[in-house]
Amino acid sequence: MKIEVLEKDETNLRIIVRDAEVPLMNALRRIVLAEVPSMAVDEVVMIENSSILQDEMIAHRLGLVPLKTDLENYNLPEDCECKSEFGCSECRVTLTLNAESTEGTRTVYSGELVSENPAVSPVSEKIPLIKLAKGQKLKLEAYARLGKGMAHAKWQPVCVAAYKYYPKIVVPAKACDDCQKCVDICSKKVLAMKGTKIDVKELLSCNLCMDCAEACPKEAEGIKVEWEKNAFVMNIESTGALPPERILQEAVKILDKQLTDFVEQIKVEES
Ligand SMILES: [Zn+2]
Numbered sequence: 228m229k230i231e232v233l234e235k236d237e238t239n240l241r242i243i244v245r246d247a248e249v250p251l252m253n254a255l256r257r258i259v260l261a262e263v264p265s266m267a268v269d270e271v272v273m274i275e276n277s278s279i280l281q282d283e284m285i286a287h288r289l290g291l292v293p294l295k296t297d298l299e300n301y302n303l304p305e306d307c308e309c310k311s312e313f314g315c316s317e318c319r320v321t322l323t324l325n326a327e328s329t330e331g332t333r334t335v336y337s338g339e340l341v342s343e344n345p346a347v348s349p350v351s352e353k354i355p356l357i358k359l360a361k362g363q364k365l366k367l368e369a370y371a372r373l374g375k376g377m378a379h380a381k382w383q384p385v386c387v388a389a390y391k392y393y394p395k396i397v398v399p400a401k402a403c404d405d406c407q408k409c410v411d412i413c414s415k416k417v418l419a420m421k422g423t424k425i426d427v428k429e430l431l432s433c434n435l436c437m438d439c440a441e442a443c444p445k446e447a448e449g450i451k452v453e454w455e456k457n458a459f460v461m462n463i464e465s466t467g468a469l470p471p472e473r474i475l476q477e478a479v480k481i482l483d484k485q486l487t488d489f490v491e492q493i494k495v496e497e498s
Contacts, residue, residue, distance in 0.1 A: 240471035350467030392454035
């Protein structure tokens with residue numbers, strides 16, 4: 228298998244994977260969505276809430292604030308040795324909020340949450356949590372834990388985890404009379420005119436919608452959109468909880484462990 232990195236930054240990873248099969252790509256995609264753990268607020272103790280929102284609404288909003296995740300120093304609650312319902316310093320992080328409006332109405336942002344461990348804090352400081360009118364107060368303690376997307380979407384470390392086939396577009400030099408119908412219809416601007424000829428300019432933007440092939444008046448001899456059977460373009464966009472390449476590495480580790488466990492179980496059955 229060969230991997231080529233197309234784009235990589237703090238939150239985005241786009242790669243080409245060659246010599247792979249659909250089941251592998253799909254397994255990785257599903258593990259990224261459902262099994263790579265990340266931190267999210269799971270319980271909230273309201274100390275004072277004189278805002279107009281119910282406690283539950285505020286707790287729900289806090290749960291959806293993406294938190295930077297530290298996988299090295301925290302355990303999943305179910306794997307932690309403490310076995311405590313309330314968690315311990317190795318499976319729980321406390322964030323506190325103490326907000327008040329003394330004059331006029333103001334918005335409370337995620338940046339006001341104070342974490343006991345700065346490595347686990349909101350990814351963005353600018354997520355609005357609530358508006359407080361003059362004299363209203365909100366004081367709470369929120370407990371963040373590691374969790375998995377399969378239990379609740381707030382624990383998904385990604386907003387996007389998707390793959391598509393590597394597209395292949397053939398413009399037949401003989402049949403094509405450069406009518407440009409395919410260029411005009413493509414919403415992804417994959418095709419463009421190069422001089423008087425039609426050129427595939429942004430191949431990787433193609434989502435195989437076939438609009439160009441349908442628009443082509445030459446039908447069978449006209450433009451052809453195909454895909455490579457064993458090559459994929461994979462896109463991972465992190466919420467900011469973990470770097471995208473780390474998310475993919477964790478997914479591979481999880482898949483590896485699941486397969487090892489599977490082999491072990493077969494051995495047990497045999498013996
Ligand atoms: Zn613990």
